[in-house]
Amino acid sequence: MPESADKTGLDGAEDRGVLMPEVAFSVDQSKSMADQAVPGHNRWHPDIPAAASVRPGSEFRVECREWTDAQLGNNDSANDVRDVDLLKAHMLSGPIEIQGAEPGDLLVVDILDLGPVQPPQERGDAPGQGWGYTGIFAKVNGGGFLTDHFPDAYKAIWDFHGQDATSRHIPGVRYTGITHPGLFGTAPSAQLLAEWNRREQALIDTDPNRVPPLALPPNPEGVLAGTMRGNDLDRVGREGARTVPARENGGNHDIKNFTRGSRVYYPVHVPGAKLSGGDLHFSQGDGEITFCGAIEMGGFIDFGVDLIKDGMNKYGVTTNPILIPGRVEPRYSEFLTFIGISVHESTGDNHYLDASIAYRRACLNAVNYLTKFGYSGEQAYLLLGSAPIEGRISGIVDIPNACCSLYLPTEIFDFEVKPSTVGPMSADRGSAARTS
Numbered sequence: 001m002p003e004s005a006d007k008t009g010l011d012g013a014e015d016r017g018v019l020m021p022e023v024a025f026s027v028d029q030s031k032s033m034a035d036q037a038v039p040g041h042n043r044w045h046p047d048i049p050a051a052a053s054v055r056p057g058s059e060f061r062v063e064c065r066e067w068t069d070a071q072l073g074n075n076d077s078a079n080d081v082r083d084v085d086l087l088k089a090h091m092l093s094g095p096i097e098i099q100g101a102e103p104g105d106l107l108v109v110d111i112l113d114l115g116p117v118q119p120p121q122e123r124g125d126a127p128g129q130g131w132g133y134t135g136i137f138a139k140v141n142g143g144g145f146l147t148d149h150f151p152d153a154y155k156a157i158w159d160f161h162g163q164d165a166t167s168r169h170i171p172g173v174r175y176t177g178i179t180h181p182g183l184f185g186t187a188p189s190a191q192l193l194a195e196w197n198r199r200e201q202a203l204i205d206t207d208p209n210r211v212p213p214l215a216l217p218p219n220p221e222g223v224l225a226g227t228m229r230g231n232d233l234d235r236v237g238r239e240g241a242r243t244v245p246a247r248e249n250g251g252n253h254d255i256k257n258f259t260r261g262s263r264v265y266y267p268v269h270v271p272g273a274k275l276s277g278g279d280l281h282f283s284q285g286d287g288e289i290t291f292c293g294a295i296e297m298g299g300f301i302d303f304g305v306d307l308i309k310d311g312m313n314k315y316g317v318t319t320n321p322i323l324i325p326g327r328v329e330p331r332y333s334e335f336l337t338f339i340g341i342s343v344h345e346s347t348g349d350n351h352y353l354d355a356s357i358a359y360r361r362a363c364l365n366a367v368n369y370l371t372k373f374g375y376s377g378e379q380a381y382l383l384l385g386s387a388p389i390e391g392r393i394s395g396i397v398d399i400p401n402a403c404c405s406l407y408l409p410t411e412i413f414d415f416e417v418k419p420s421t422v423g424p425m426s427a428d429r430g431s432a433a434r435t436s
Contacts, residue, residue, distance in 0.1 A: 011289075022059075032065075038226070043240025048095055048233075059304045061300055068090075074125065077155075078432070092243065105309055111261065111303040115198055117129045124364055132161050132297040135293045136291075141213060149364065152435065156170050177283035177388070181262075182294060185250045188248070188270070255323065262326035265321055286406075333411075335403050336408045374429040415427075
């Protein structure tokens with residue numbers, strides 16, 4: 001496995017005259033993750049072998065497939081969203097061994113740069129090759145935050161224009177993305193993995209027939225574990241944790257401000273730390289509310305890494321990573337803010353300080369408002385998942401109601417979206433891609 005040199009790449013590659021870090025994990029976007037020269041993985045397990053090794057203080061590049069392994073296409077049908085095989089997700093690049101990392105350390109990870117797929121692969125059929133997508137996942141196959149209101153699959157394709165994105169499925173909108181990885185983390189120890197599986201199975205057992213399910217237990221179908229084969233691969237399938245949620249190792253945080261200039265301190269649970277990730281997003285709103293609410297893409301991410309020895313003990317980091325967000329974000333100055341409280345939208349029942357219900361009400365209020373301008377509810381839902389909206393818990397102590405707010409930037413629209421005496425400018429806004 002290759003070793004990274006400090007600051008400069010072994011191959012001395014240059015990208016448009018700028019020295020590019022060594023590629024520690026490479027991806028051919030014309031091939032599935034399983035068919036890469038060194039495959040990635042789609043489960044968390046401590047025994048998945050490292051695909052590359054780097055030294056503390058080094059900088060390197062990780063190339064990524066889109067999270068479903070490009071099961072979704074640049075087309076006008078949502079059949080691929082409806083039928084997506086989630087047992088293959090997420091496709092993670094790595095693991096990357098950090099030499100000298102030991103359990104109890106903190107792995108310091110800096111995001112130096114990231115973006116869609118780079119030349120010579122910048123155009124093609126895979127997400128990230130000049131385009132990305134946002135999907136509403138069907139209630140029976142993934143669901144989303146508003147799945148009871150939008151149970152069917154829909155999709156919007158976004159075209160990239162430098163830092164901006166537009167969609168033929170949501171016309172009248174153009175916005176600057178806040179590009180970030182949805183998912184990175186370190187490998188769990190065997191003990192931590194067993195605890196994840198125990199507690200998540202206990203949650204599933206409280207309502208085992210729920211749709212969508214309360215959690216996803218280990219499943220050997222579709223498992224990918226780097227170069228593992230045979231009995232070792234079967235064991236990872238039986239034991240390995242699915243990659244959908246965030247956990248103590250980091251994982252699928254979907255924090256939109258985890259962008260260029262960010263620094264994150266990951267707990268180290270196994271020798272070498274084994275850093276892995278992917279699920280790159282061109283843009284996303286807080287909460288990624290449609291489940292696949294970001295603009296999903298493959299691409300690249302450049303990292304710098306270092307270690308704080310015994311950092312977990314020194315700083316009391318016993319559960320989850322610590323993040324310093326980057327300073328790169330779209331500069332929008334005016335927002336329409338929608339408010340929700342913890343009163344159930346269907347029953348009218350009051351729920352005690354329930355922030356999930358309150359934020360759902362804020363989202364539904366925003367969706368209903370946008371339909372007055374000619375958007376369908378599905379188009380509005382897709383927009384709120386992918387645009388750089390701000391979601392906040394505004395009040396969590398004033399019994400009985402939690403209060404949440406959603407900040408929608410007005411400058412992303414090419415028409416007047418604020419209330420006025422004239423009334424909303426309703427127009428034919430087309431349609432999101434739907435199933436047949």
